[in-house]
Amino acid sequence: MAVLPIRIYPDPVLRVRCAEVTAFDAELGQLVADMVETMHAAPGVGLAASQVGVEKRVAVVDLSVGEDPAQLLVLVNPVIVADDGSEVESEGCLSIPEFTEKVDRPLKVEVVAKDQSGAPQRLVAEGWLARAICHEVDHLDGVLFVDHLHGLRRERAKRALKKLVKEQEQREWDAAAPASSG
Numbered sequence: 001m002a003v004l005p006i007r008i009y010p011d012p013v014l015r016v017r018c019a020e021v022t023a024f025d026a027e028l029g030q031l032v033a034d035m036v037e038t039m040h041a042a043p044g045v046g047l048a049a050s051q052v053g054v055e056k057r058v059a060v061v062d063l064s065v066g067e068d069p070a071q072l073l074v075l076v077n078p079v080i081v082a083d084d085g086s087e088v089e090s091e092g093c094l095s096i097p098e099f100t101e102k103v104d105r106p107l108k109v110e111v112v113a114k115d116q117s118g119a120p121q122r123l124v125a126e127g128w129l130a131r132a133i134c135h136e137v138d139h140l141d142g143v144l145f146v147d148h149l150h151g152l153r154r155e156r157a158k159r160a161l162k163k164l165v166k167e168q169e170q171r172e173w174d175a176a177a178p179a180s181s182g
């Protein structure tokens, strides 16, 4: 297993619509294992494959952050088939560091997905778990939590994203600069 680098906004891979998984093979198993380790190391409660640069419909969620193996969800090709209610709570994203904002999400969702061996699963989730699943399924469609914000919350998000763009430009500038000859 390996901790993979997490892609940070504005990395274009975060805007990709990820492809359906068709091969439930050892490569997928390795990706899932690496994603779980990366999520726990971050630490985070969810991670989508695009956040580690892999354009596949794979997400992992673990509200216990590794404390309780029973809480780990591996969602391959997940689809939210029903939702109910709504709730506004603070949310963040490993790809948008140091920014949280309140987001309106369904209170309850019903999800169908495969596990990494291809076995079908269907689950009903509420509250934080429903929120985490919605957040990760959004990632697989290239949608970020900031896309759901309006008004003042959106203005705050814009400033945070601008800062991340600047930091990325600085990194590119630094990488392009010729090495000092002393």
Ligand SMILES: [Zn+2]
Pocket (backbone or CB within 6 Å): 092, 093, 094, 095, 135, 139
């Ligand atoms: Zn995220």
